[in-house]
Amino acid sequence: MEKEEKSKWKTVIWVLLSLLIAAYVLSSLISVMLGEVEQYGNVAVIPIKGIILTGSSDGVFSSTIADSSDIVGYIEEASETPGIAAIILEIDSPGGAPVASDEIATALQKSNKTSVALIREIGTSGAYWIASATDHIVANRMSLTGSIGVIGSYLDFSGFINDWNISYERLVGGKYKDAGTPLRSLSDDERAMFQKKIDLLHQEFKDIVMKNRKMSQSQINNIAEGEFYLGSEAKGLGLIDEIGGKDEAIRYIEENLNITAKTVRYEHKPGLIEVLSGIINQRSYYIGKGMADANIGMVR
Incomplete structure (x- = not known):
């Protein structure tokens, strides 16, 4: 009886898996057949979503990472396509690596x-760095933007290891080689060195935004202390050009290029393995969530 039950479950799993693969293949074929229609769009929409890094976006946390290699590739592809007249960067990112x-x-x-940055929920720090390079920036009145600053903070565990009578044996070639290790406190010399590097990066950030947004030195100094601004504030400070959303971004392109805009998205399309992995991860999440909820209910 138990063997029959296991056999039934195996059959069900294989049938579901086969149907999933068949559905994926069918959708891929439809995408290929419709691909010719899709490429007639004349405005490329390129999403920048999540933390901006140079690393690969493969893996469990891929949905929270904006891979610069991928995005640069999409920009170059759109730039080399004669039918593409403009690029909209759809930004929803807190920033990332310089x-x-x-x-x-x-x-x-x-x-x-022609390029337009469309800031949705958030476009701060490195994401704003990117937005400032476009011809026109549009943001919702409640969007978060700005945050022109640099952070290099970290946790210092030296007090913790001292409390547990753990020692850190320092063996280095070059006095700064282990600067920043969380296992000991920074010396005054090391702190000054780190602050100098952070200040250099901050000045670079300020110079780029000042040039891109055609600001004066006093203007950039007033807004470049790491503070974030709502879209409604950013407009008056010169950080954005217009309050609005996708319609306003498209209207800017149509009015400036005298075209009727039709958008086409440039973004990563997941393969079969990624689709299956996503389903498994989602299933595991809900199983874990259900167990956690059940335990919380018991505690209550």
């Missing part, structure tokens, strides 16, 4: 296409 942000901004400035 190099990754600069790579995207540089690719955008090399492009010969």
Whole structure:
């Protein structure tokens, strides 16, 4: 009886898996057949969602990472496509690594296409760095933007290991080689060195925004202390050009290029393995959530 039950479950699993694969193949074929229609769009929409990094976006946390290599590739592809007249960067990101942000901004400035940044929920720090490189910035009145600053803070566990009578044996070649280790406190010399690097990055950030947004030195100094601003505030400070959303971004393109805009999205399309992995991860999440909820209910 038990063997029959297991056999039934195996059959059900295989049938479901086969149906899933068949559905994926069918949708892929439909996408290929419709691909010719899709490429007639004349405005490329490129999402920048999540933390901006130079690393790969593969893995469990891929949905929270904006890979600069992918985004630069989409910008270059759109730039080389004759039918594409403009690029909209759809931004929903708190920022990320300076190099990754600069790579995207540089690719955008090399492009010969009209560009618009559309800031949705958030476009701060490195994401704003990128937005400033576009021809026009649109944000919702409640969007978060700005945050022109640099952070290098970290946790210091030296007090914790001292409390547990754990020692850190320092063996280095070069006095700064282990600067920043969480296992000992910074010396005054090391702190000054780190602050100097952070100040250099901050000045670079300020200079780029000042140039891109055509601001004066006093203007950038007043808004570049790491503070974030609502879209309604950012407009008056010169950080954005317009309050609005996708309609306003498209209208800017249509009015400036005298075209009727039709958007086409440039983004990563998941393969079969990623689809299956996502389903498994989601299933595991809900199983774990159900168990946690049940335990919480018992505690109550």
